[in-house]
Amino acid sequence: MQVVIFGGFLGSGKTSLILSLAHYLVGEEGTEGSKLVILENEIGEVGIDNKVLQAGGYAVRELFAGCICCTLTADLVTTLNELNETIHPAWVIFEPTGLAYPAKIIETLRQYGQGIERIVVVSVVDAERWEELTEITPALVQGQVSSGDLVLINKCDLVGEESLGAIREALREMNPGAEILSVSALNLDSSIWRKIDVCQEV
Numbered sequence: 001m002q003v004v005i006f007g008g009f010l011g012s013g014k015t016s017l018i019l020s021l022a023h024y025l026v027g028e029e030g031t032e033g034s035k036l037v038i039l040e041n042e043i044g045e046v047g048i049d050n051k052v053l054q055a056g057g058y059a060v061r062e063l064f065a066g067c068i069c070c071t072l073t074a075d076l077v078t079t080l081n082e083l084n085e086t087i088h089p090a091w092v093i094f095e096p097t098g099l100a101y102p103a104k105i106i107e108t109l110r111q112y113g114q115g116i117e118r119i120v121v122v123s124v125v126d127a128e129r130w131e132e133l134t135e136i137t138p139a140l141v142q143g144q145v146s147s148g149d150l151v152l153i154n155k156c157d158l159v160g161e162e163s164l165g166a167i168r169e170a171l172r173e174m175n176p177g178a179e180i181l182s183v184s185a186l187n188l189d190s191s192i193w194r195k196i197d198v199c200q201e202v
Ligand SMILES: Nc1nc2c(ncn2[C@@H]2O[C@H](COP(=O)(O)OP(=O)(O)OP(=O)(O)O)[C@@H](O)[C@H]2O)c(=O)[nH]1
Pocket: 008, 009, 010, 011, 012, 013, 014, 015, 016, 017, 049, 097, 098, 154, 155, 156, 157, 158, 183, 184, 185, 186, 187
């Protein structure tokens, strides 16, 4: 089981990018729908994301935990271990709330997860709201970016080249080892997902 965690602030484009990755994994590897599971954590009452993803024919589970810091990780581990014993999916894509720190999730998975071969973190950055978010929640941005194996500067269709360059430079400082790519989830070349081979051993 390979777990891909999407970190990134609320509304940064995680679900849109997950859909693209799911298509890619199913297409490229001939994985059947049931062998790819998408786990969603919703703070809101209505699982809009789930409807969108399920419409695409993917197996989606929702974790009902209001807060990432306390109960969610336990819920996540229980669900992953259950999946490992039952469906045994090749891939699990997990979208935590936009307020989550992926490092904490990885720590818990390493400690209690079973059957996980590797964990990949994709950090999604909202190019349009970069300045605003780095000003309002610098620690969260830093935390989310620094855990990424792959950092995607999303919504690059909404900002100019100059801003993109400045964002890229700041990200490079926050996470010198990561692959950093500018993308637009609305018009994505799915070959970027080859980069998902960058991995962290469990
Ligand atoms: N212009 C533009 N809009 C985008 C892009 N990616 C996502 N969006 C839009 O941004 C909004 C949020 O996208 P989502 O994929 O739902 O983002 P998310 O990170 O899953 O959001 P939450 O789950 O609410 O935290 C949607 O209206 C998307 O259509 C992009 O690259 N360019």
